[in-house]
Amino acid sequence: MSTQVLMPQLGETVAEGKILTWFKSEGAEVREGDNLFEIETDKVTMEVQSTAAGKLSSIRVQAGEVAKVGAVVAVIGGEREAAATPRISAPQRAAAPSAAPAANGRATPSPAPVPTMRSPFEEVATPAESFGNAKGPLGLRLTPLARRLIAQNGLDAEAIARQVSAAGGSKISEKDVRAALAAPAPADAPDTGGAGPVVSPPASPKPVAIAPLPGSVMQLNTIRKRTGERLAQNWQTIPHVFQAIEVDYTVVETVRAARKASFKAETGVSLTYLPFIARASCIALKEFPQVNAQFDGSQLALASEVNLGIAVDLSHNGLVVPVVRSADDLTLPGLAKAIARQIDNARTGKLTGDDFAGGTYSISNNGAFGTAFTAPIINAPQVAILSTDAIRLKPAVVETEQGAFVAPRLTGMVGQSFDHRAFDGAYSAAFLSRLKAILETRDWAAEFA
Structure with a gap:
């Protein structure tokens, strides 16, 4: 009996993962619990363990390739069953009509392959045929999805490669291919028979060509690229408003200074200002529920608990935001330990997909x-x-x-970016004022009682 190894779901918003390396090769014996392969998503890098024992009879997705969540990446055991899995045979591929060039210079797309039988438990089917070599024209590398789109749409890979190379790119990605698909047809395109011109959607902005400079080129890792893509989308689609207020931390510091040495000795965790701010935020969020919410474009979902995201810098190589769940149920010492644990997990690569899911409010600390x-x-x-x-x-x-008199005080700015569709500036300002009052006047010593 064979066991299919699937690309796991690593969080509610993760759709695909890149296999960085295989720890086992085809034909190797695998025990249940053995580290099988390492994957990288836009949020986390982690090792995946085998849930079955047997011989690794087939590796479907090689190191460096990307697979959708639920795709079969390998098969363990049952060589006969694995060999019997329906596939498109070589004669079937040979009989498929080839892409014929059209008058406008583009080849007529080949018919989509007939779907093969799949398990009902698979979310995504693996491709039924090969779409060419990863090494493309002009020495550029093509991503698996780019190769498939080029083959299925009959595009000129060399023309795309010239555009990417001129823009300073080193590989042809899905974005490059979709830009080519969206580009207008040549001026000498044949008449459409009175059906009217085909209106293409506007092409995505092309990257600005960078002139050669002395120095070196730094390739961005997956976390950095995906973080950038997501933040760019959020910036373009959300009407951001920013407000800030100055906070007097003198009362906080009095308690922190008195407790930090004993707290460190008892828990091994440094008592910084962040847990105080997080605790005050949780209290204020309960009074201003529209801030502790999620927006889907048409309605605001008010959360019944505070799941607090903490932005963590990965040594300037990316940013992740793990979540402290039910943060409003924790005391200040409990928050300090929970935040420290998530920060340590982030920096040691121990986060899982669940650690990123369900956040209702986030804090970014650059102090x-x-x-x-x-x-x-x-x-x-x-x-x-x-x-x-x-x-x-x-x-x-x-x-x-x-x-009134002038005295030395510990002060700092606390700011909030908010989505103007969710609430107005007065509501945000009232929240910040309440947060300031909690930080400045709360009996923080009682949190340690």
């Missing part, structure tokens, strides 16, 4: 770098994100019953 204020990009479908920056000792006017 360690000395920034004055930061306007972050919203992590959709959330509707707001908080930023915290450097806390410095400054002269400030202090109001007392005896009058």
